[in-house]
Amino acid sequence: MLIEEMHPATAELRLPKVLAALADPARLLTVRALHRAGESACTRLQQAAGLTISRSTFSHHQRVLREAGVIQVRVRGSERILSLRRDDLDACFPGLLDAVLGTAPEHIGS
Amino acid sequence: MLIEEMHPATAELRLPKVLAALADPARLLTVRALHRAGESACTRLQQAAGLTISRSTFSHHQRVLREAGVIQVRVRGSERILSLRRDDLDACFPGLLDAVLGTAPEHIGS
DNA sequence: CGTACTGTTCGATGATTATCGACGTGTTCG
DNA sequence: CGAACACGTCGATAATCATCGAACAGTACG
Numbered sequence: 001m002l003i004e005e006m007h008p009a010t011a012e013l014r015l016p017k018v019l020a021a022l023a024d025p026a027r028l029l030t031v032r033a034l035h036r037a038g039e040s041a042c043t044r045l046q047q048a049a050g051l052t053i054s055r056s057t058f059s060h061h062q063r064v065l066r067e068a069g070v071i072q073v074r075v076r077g078s079e080r081i082l083s084l085r086r087d088d089l090d091a092c093f094p095g096l097l098d099a100v101l102g103t104a105p106e107h108i109g110s
Numbered sequence: 111m112l113i114e115e116m117h118p119a120t121a122e123l124r125l126p127k128v129l130a131a132l133a134d135p136a137r138l139l140t141v142r143a144l145h146r147a148g149e150s151a152c153t154r155l156q157q158a159a160g161l162t163i164s165r166s167t168f169s170h171h172q173r174v175l176r177e178a179g180v181i182q183v184r185v186r187g188s189e190r191i192l193s194l195r196r197d198d199l200d201a202c203f204p205g206l207l208d209a210v211l212g213t214a215p216e217h218i219g220s
Numbered sequence: 221c222g223t224a225c226t227g228t229t230c231g232a233t234g235a236t237t238a239t240c241g242a243c244g245t246g247t248t249c250g
Numbered sequence: 251c252g253a254a255c256a257c258g259t260c261g262a263t264a265a266t267c268a269t270c271g272a273a274c275a276g277t278a279c280g
Contacts (some may be wrong), residue, residue, distance in 0.1 A: 014220065015213050016135050023129035024238080042257065057239050059258055064237095078247040078256050092217050099206035103125050107202050110124065134268080152227065167269050169228055174267095188226050188277040 006067055010088045013069040018093065021068035022100055026051055027061045028108065031070060031084065035101050039083035041076075116177050120198045123179040128203065131178035132210055136161055137171045138218065141180060141194065145211050149193035151186075 022028055026049075033049035034040060040048060046058045053061075062082065065071045072083050089097045132138055136159075143159035144150060150158060156168045163171075172192065175181045182193050199207045 011216075013217055015210070015218050016133050016138055019129050019133035019138075019210075023126050023133050025126050026238090028126055028129075043255095053238090054240055055257070056241075056259080060238075063258085080257065093209055093213050095205040095212070096209035099203055099209055100125070100129075102205070103203050106121075107123055108125050136268085153225095163268090164270055165227070166229080166271075170268075173228090185276095190227065 005073055007072065008067065008069045010069075010091060013088065013092045015093060017068045018070060018089070018096070021065050021070050024061065024064075025108075025110075026053060026058075027065055028100070030058075030061060030065065032101060032108075034071065034082060034084055039081055041079040041081055045082055115183055117182065118177065118179045120179075120201060123198065123202045125203060127178045128180060128199070128206070131175050131180050134171065134174075135218075135220075136163060136168075137175055138210070140168075140171060140175065142211060142218075144181065144192060144194055149191055151189040151191055155192055 022031060029049040029051060030045060033045060037045065037048055042058060042062060043055075046053075046055075051058060062071070062073070062080075066073055069085055069088060072085050074081050074083075084097070086097060132141065139159040139161060140155060143155060147155065147158055152168060152172060153165075156163075156165075161168060172181070172183070172190075176183055179195055179198060182195050184191050184193075194207070196207060
C-alpha cells in the first residue's frame with residue numbers, strides 16, 4: 001500500500017504550525033543538524049543531531065516537521081532523504097529560518 | 111501580598127521556550143497587536159488582538175509570554191502595562207521577532 | 221466604607237503531545 | 251529465497267496545555 005507523503009503547498013504554510021514544529025528541542029536540533037549536513041537520511045541525521053530517542057519517536061518528529069512544511073522527504077532506495085524547505089520558508093516567513101539557524105548554542109539548551 | 115513578577119534575564123532566554131510561546135495563535139496575535147499598539151494594558155490588548163477568550167485564559171497566555179521573555183509587565187495604578195522585550199529578543203535571536211511580526215496575514219490564520 | 225474596575229489564582233476538564241515497544245512493509249544483498 | 255537494513259504505523263501511556271468559571275486581591279472613586 002503506497003501512502004502519499006504529506007507535503008503542504010507553499011501557500012498552505014502557517015506560522016503557528018511552523019513555530020510549534022520548531023519549538024520542540026529534539027526537532028530544533030534536527031533542523032539545525034540538517035542545515036549543517038545539507039541533506040541526510042533519518043538514522044544518520046538523528047545521530048548528527050545527537051538525539052538518543054527511539055526510532056519511532058524520531059519518525060514522529062520527522063512527520064511533524066514535514067507536515068508543518070519545514071522539511072521535505074524523498075525516497076532513495078530504502079532510505080528517506082530529508083532536506084530543509086529553505087526556499088519555501090524564506091518565501092513565506094522571511095528571516096525566520098535564518099534566525100533559528102543563527103541563534104547561538106547557549107540560547108538553545110536548557 | 112506582593113507577588114514577584116517573573117521576568118527571565120536576557121542571558122536566560124531560550125529559543126524553544128520563545129518559539130513555544132509564539133506558536134499559539136492567541137499569543138501570536140497578542141504579540142503582533144502589541145507591536146502595533148506599542149504598549150497596552152491587558153483588556154485593551156485583548157480587544158486589539160481580536161481575542162474572544164475569557165480573561166483568565168488571556169492571563170494565562172500573558173504569563174506564558176512573560177515567562178518566555180517575550181513581553182514585559184509593569185504596573186500602573188490598577189492596570190498592568192504589557193510591552194515587547196524587543197531589544198532583548200533582538201540580542202538573543204536576531205531577526206526572529208522581525209520575521210514573526212513581518213509575516214503576511216494569509217500565513218497566520220488557519 | 222462600598223462599588224466598580226483590572227487582573228491573578230485555583231481547581232477541573234478535555235485536548236494535544238512526546239515517548240516507547242511491537243509489528244509491518246519495502247529494499248538491498250548474499 | 252532469506253537475512254539484514256531502513257523506516258513507518260499502531261496502540262498505550264504519561265505529561266503538558268488551553269480553556270473556563272469562581273473566588274480572590276489591589277486600586278480608584280463616590
